[in-house]
Amino acid sequence: MSMSESEAFEAGMSLPADARRRLALRLLESVDPGEAFDQAAEAWLRTEAAAAYDALKADPSRAIPAEDVRARFEAKWAARS
Numbered sequence: 001m002s003m004s005e006s007e008a009f010e011a012g013m014s015l016p017a018d019a020r021r022r023l024a025l026r027l028l029e030s031v032d033p034g035e036a037f038d039q040a041a042e043a044w045l046r047t048e049a050a051a052a053y054d055a056l057k058a059d060p061s062r063a064i065p066a067e068d069v070r071a072r073f074e075a076k077w078a079a080r081s
Helices: 005-013 017-029 033-058 066-080
Strands: none
Touching: 005 017
16 A cells, blocks of 8 residues: 555654654655756746746747846846855
């Protein structure tokens, strides 16, 4: 019998803190970071990036000139120092 994600979470939370830490590390090691990143990037491209592209194509006046974007980033970077 397999348990649901919420059941596994509840079972894990009932463990002592040290056991939870070891379990969390083992779970993280079991995830292929390249595959996880690729899946997240693909999902972002298909949803958010595609929607932003479609909106920009529908209304090009929404575009922000590259110089303005660069200036905003430079101002934020300067404010951090």
